[in-house]
Amino acid sequence: MVVKGFILSLLIFPLMVFSAVKEELLQLQVVTEILPPYQYIKPDNAMGGLATDKLNALFSALQATPDIQAMPWARAYKIAQTQPNTLIYSIVRTPERESLFQWIGVLVSTKTFLVGLQARGDIEINNLRDLNNYRIGVKRDDVVYQYLNKHLLPGKMVFLPETETTLKMLIKQRVDIIAASPLHLDFMCKRLGCQPADFRYLYELTGLNSDFYLAASNNTPADIVQLLKQTLRQLE
Known part of the structure; x- marks a missing residue:
C-alpha cells in the first residue's frame, strides 16, 4: 500500500504543478496597441496579426488562452510598467527600456x-x-x-x-x-x-532594433517569465 501511495503521489504531483502554473497563466493580462499587420482587431472582434499569431501559438503550447486588451500605446506602456502579471507586445527592446521590463523573446522582426x-x-x-x-x-x-x-x-x-x-x-x-x-x-x-x-x-532608422518583443512587467513572477521564454524558444 505504501508503494502504491508513493506511485500515486508521483503521478499527482506533476498535475498539481501544471495546474498551479496554468492558474498563474490565466492571471496574466496582455496589453498591446493596434499596429497592423502585427496586431489588429479582426471583423469578429478577435485580435489577429503576425505578432498575435505567434503569441497565440505560445499560449496554445501551454494550453492557455491570452487575455489581450488593445489600447493606445502610451496607456499600454504605462500599465506594463506598473501592474503585476502583465505582458506587452509588440515592443522594441532598447537600452533605455532594458530595466523597465522582463524580456521574453522576439515575436517578429521588421525595419523602420x-x-x-x-x-x-x-x-x-x-x-x-x-x-x-x-x-x-x-x-x-x-x-x-x-x-x-x-x-x-x-x-x-x-x-x-x-x-x-x-x-x-x-x-x-x-x-x-x-x-x-x-x-x-x-x-x-x-x-x-x-x-x-x-x-x-x-x-x-538603422539605430533602432528591428525586433518586436514580448515582454513582462517587472513584478510578473519570474517562474512564469522563464516558462514563457523556454516555450517561445521551442516555437522558433
Whole structure:
C-alpha cells in the first residue's frame, strides 16, 4: 500500500504543478496597441496579426488562452510598467527600456523607415538633424518617439494616438513625415485605399532594433517569465 501511495503521489504531483502554473497563466493580462499587420482587431472582434499569431501559438503550447486588451500605446506602456502579471507586445527592446521590463523573446522582426508622400519632392533627409525642418507625426512613448526625441526640437513633433492616425495625417499633409515599416504601410494602404507607390522611403532608422518583443512587467513572477521564454524558444 505504501508503494502504491508513493506511485500515486508521483503521478499527482506533476498535475498539481501544471495546474498551479496554468492558474498563474490565466492571471496574466496582455496589453498591446493596434499596429497592423502585427496586431489588429479582426471583423469578429478577435485580435489577429503576425505578432498575435505567434503569441497565440505560445499560449496554445501551454494550453492557455491570452487575455489581450488593445489600447493606445502610451496607456499600454504605462500599465506594463506598473501592474503585476502583465505582458506587452509588440515592443522594441532598447537600452533605455532594458530595466523597465522582463524580456521574453522576439515575436517578429521588421525595419523602420521615415516615410513621406511621393508628391513631396521638397523633403530631403540626409541625417536626423534635417528632421527639424519638418513636422513629424509620432505616438507618445513609442520607440520612434523615444529615439527621435534625442534629435528633434519639441515643436517639430505632432503627437498622435495610434499608428493608423499617423498615416491618415500624412495623407492629409497635416504632418510631413511619419515612421513605418514596409509591411505596415502595405497593410494600411489596403485599409485606407491608398497605394504604397504614393509614399517615399526617406531614411532608414538603422539605430533602432528591428525586433518586436514580448515582454513582462517587472513584478510578473519570474517562474512564469522563464516558462514563457523556454516555450517561445521551442516555437522558433
